[in-house]
Amino acid sequence: xxxxxxxxxxxxxxxxxxxxxxxxxxxxxxxSNVIIFQAIN
Numbered sequence: 103x104x105x106x107x108x109x110x111x112x113x114x115x116x117x118x119x120x121x122x123x124x125x126x127x128x129x130x131x132x133x134s135n136v137i138i139f140q141a142i143n
Contacts, residue, residue, distance in 0.1 A: 111134075112133065112140065114133060117129075
């Protein structure tokens with residue numbers, strides 16, 4: 103929980119440099135995935 107961001111999510115430490123538009127959408131999906139993972143573990 104120490105690395106949780108102020109908005110309640112966690113940072114996603116990778117990106118898709120060649121697909122910036124797709125990454126902006128996918129990053130939110132990954133944030134949701136990490137939130138669920140953190141909540142159940």
